[in-house]
Amino acid sequence: MWKVFIRRHSYQSKVAPNREGARLIIRRLQKTVLRILRDPDFRMSKSSFQQKPAEPEPQVDGAQFNVHRNGKPDSNCRTCNDFKSWSKQQRLISNTQAAKEKHIAASEKLTVNAAGVAAPREDCPLDKVRLGISTWGLLHTMAAFYSDNPTDTEKRDMRTFFEVLSRLYPCEYCAKDFRSDIEVNPVNVNSQKDLAMWLCNFHNRVNDKLGKPLFDCSKVNERWRDGWLDGSCD
Numbered sequence: 488m489w490k491v492f493i494r495r496h497s498y499q500s501k502v503a504p505n506r507e508g509a510r511l512i513i514r515r516l517q518k519t520v521l522r523i524l525r526d527p528d529f530r531m532s533k534s535s536f537q538q539k540p541a542e543p544e545p546q547v548d549g550a551q552f553n554v555h556r557n558g559k560p561d562s563n564c565r566t567c568n569d570f571k572s573w574s575k576q577q578r579l580i581s582n583t584q585a586a587k588e589k590h591i592a593a594s595e596k597l598t599v600n601a602a603g604v605a606a607p608r609e610d611c612p613l614d615k616v617r618l619g620i621s622t623w624g625l626l627h628t629m630a631a632f633y634s635d636n637p638t639d640t641e642k643r644d645m646r647t648f649f650e651v652l653s654r655l656y657p658c659e660y661c662a663k664d665f666r667s668d669i670e671v672n673p674v675n676v677n678s679q680k681d682l683a684m685w686l687c688n689f690h691n692r693v694n695d696k697l698g699k700p701l702f703d704c705s706k707v708n709e710r711w712r713d714g715w716l717d718g719s720c721d
């Protein structure tokens with residue numbers, strides 16, 4: 488093979504295989520060896536010795552991304568791109584997707600939590616339902632930790648608190664019903680148990696008005712102070 492190569496090059500370069508010719512042949516030989524190493528399909532034909540135009544490098548972005556070096560589609564993009572380009576591309580895809588989901592969620596008053604699940608937004612003004620849930624939480628917890636033997640001051644403060652709340656509760660018609668209810672069923676501030684039961688019954692009257700199921704008031708301290716007897720809150 489090398490004899491053919493040397494003969495052909497001596498002929499092509501039209502120089503005798505003297506010192507100058509030998510240098511030229513060695514240079515071409517080096518080039519040819521490099522090309523054989525780079526391209527296993529390389530054939531030592533006459534045309535092979537002519538300079539080929541450089542092949543464009545495959546691109547890693549956009550539509551080119553799924554295309555292998557040989558032009559065939561590749562199902563596994565990690566094999567057709569170096570890891571750096573592949574991971575950059577993956578980050579771009581997932582960032583774009585996350586931004587889209589956040590935008591849609593915001594317009595629907597939803598938020599996407601760490602697990603990627605859409606949940607109601609936490610940073611908007613309270614509506615009647617959320618205000619109610621939060622207020623009941625505060626009221627029942629205050630009753631849960633009220634004294635078993637309250638002082639006169641504690642009794643007065645607690646009564647005053649409910650009276651003021653029934654005037655200031657920021658849902659006008661809720662507050663109106665609240666005031667009417669207190670007039671008929673005065674707040675019982677004699678002990679923790681009495682206050683918790685009074686509040687539970689008041690809450691049930693609101694539940695009843697709204698067509699909601701009534702709560703079993705014998706379990707009010709489990710719900711708001713001690714946790715359920717089955718230990719599920721421990």
Ligand SMILES: Cc1cc2nc3c(=O)[nH]c(=O)nc-3n(C[C@H](O)[C@H](O)[C@H](O)COP(=O)(O)OP(=O)(O)OC[C@H]3O[C@@H](n4cnc5c(N)ncnc54)[C@H](O)[C@@H]3O)c2cc1C
Nearest residue numbers: 615616619620622623660661664665687688690691693702
């Ligand atoms: C003083 C007040 C007056 C309101 N008035 C109105 C009104 O007129 N119209 C209106 O639309 N909304 C009103 N609301 C809001 C309404 O009561 C609810 O808070 C809201 O509808 C949300 O209901 P929910 O079913 O999610 O649970 P909520 O009724 O808010 O209850 C929260 C939690 O308390 C527990 N619970 C339920 N019932 C009792 C009970 N009897 N005792 C102890 N714990 C209980 C349950 O575990 C429940 O998950 C009022 C709220 C308050 C605080």
